[in-house]
Amino acid sequence: MTPIKTWLGYPYPLGATWLGNGVNFALFSEHATSVDLCLFDGMDAREENVRIPVTEHTDQVWHIFLPEVRPGQIYGYRVSGPYEPEIGLRFNSSKLLLDPYAKAIAGRVEWGDEMFAYVVGG
Secondary structure, eight states, X not given: OOOOOOBOOOSOSSEEEEOSSSEEEXXXXXXXXXXXXXXXXXXXXXXXXXXXXXXXXXXXXXXXXETTOOTTOEEEEEXXXXXXXXXXXXXXXXXXXXXXXXXXXXXXXXXXXXXXXXXXXX
């Protein structure tokens, strides 16, 4: 696959925003140590076809601009950081995260214990 062009992007607005010439992605995380933006070929894709490190962050907002991406792109984030459940931090980059500012969610969610980084109810 041809490498995807990336620009630094803007910290606001949060979420994925079409700017007329590409999409800006911005994600807030106070404790993240790294963020990867994962792009998928379609709703039924089981794994991302592209994983892009988001290296720019401003005031705890990680951001990147992709001039070749258009509205409707299926995406998620993999975020690394401390795993300290006793203070509420459960970073796990093996978990694909939805964007809390997403304008839509594609596909079907199948709820199960594997969706969580801890024992539910425990």
